[in-house]
Amino acid sequence: MKRSLLFLVSALLLFSLFVGSTLASAQYRVAYIARAQGDSFAAWLANSILEEAKKYPQITVQVFDGQADSFHQNSLIENAIVNEYDLIIIQPHDGEAQRPYAEKVVEAGIHLITTNARIDGIEGGSSVDADPYMQAAVVARLALEQVPENANVVVLTGPPGNFHSIERRRAWDIEFFQKRPDVKIVGEQIANWNKDEAMRYMEDWVQANDRIEAIISMNDNMAAGAIEVIKDDPKFKNMLAYGVDGTIEAALLIKDGLMTATTLQSAYELAERILWVSDLLLRGEVFEIHTDIGNPVITLENVDEVIEMHRRAGNL
16 A cells, blocks of 8 residues: 555655756747837837847747738738737727727637737736826926927827837827917827828928927837928927937937936836746746836936946947
């Protein structure tokens, strides 16, 4: 009886060691479907995810460029499903356009994370993001005191179905425009997070208006494009400019006095959180998880810290 019990215990220990060894040596393939590598923040995030993935030897991440095109991005998602990746991470160009394809990921039994911006309401899907309303609200509240009375402003927004674009614009309306009825919007366009598109719109606006006191942009990339148009024009020397993301380009523009404020949406922090969640999902520790990072304001007072952060990360 004792020998039988000893044999059973030994067998269980060997089985546990085998299972543990198998789990430890498991390799996971992750597809990261980026919004657009031509977008400075999207590129920063994709590069940060690849760098962070080096800390997880069992996880291999492959980045695919959505090229700011919903049709192309949806095709990439379908291909990742067909190729049976263990986890698919989607950074949507237009969340509602990507929603049916994100749902297909879950239906196929593949782990899903949506990020920057999350797609809400997908049962079995996880997300890593930031609060886009608060990202814009914190800079909009600064603008309440900084934008002069009876100012003319221009507004640049992201894709119409993008959660971050919608919520940031809503925050500017509630936190700024409703409280400053004296401020006039002399131009507003969808520039799709794109610097070149923002430049084209800004060129039209400066020709049509003798004065513009502020650029209000839903991300740094578009703000940088608009600033590029007016940076050497003495007529717009004191123009204010607001964004979101905290890219190295925006930080340097703030340092040079060309941009007023932005909100840090740290791609490094997002990448850390994304890989942490990925690891939990792939190891079966959780079925679904949703988590957000913070949204500190960047101004001339603290921009040196942000520049140093980028420098330490090799982003400068």
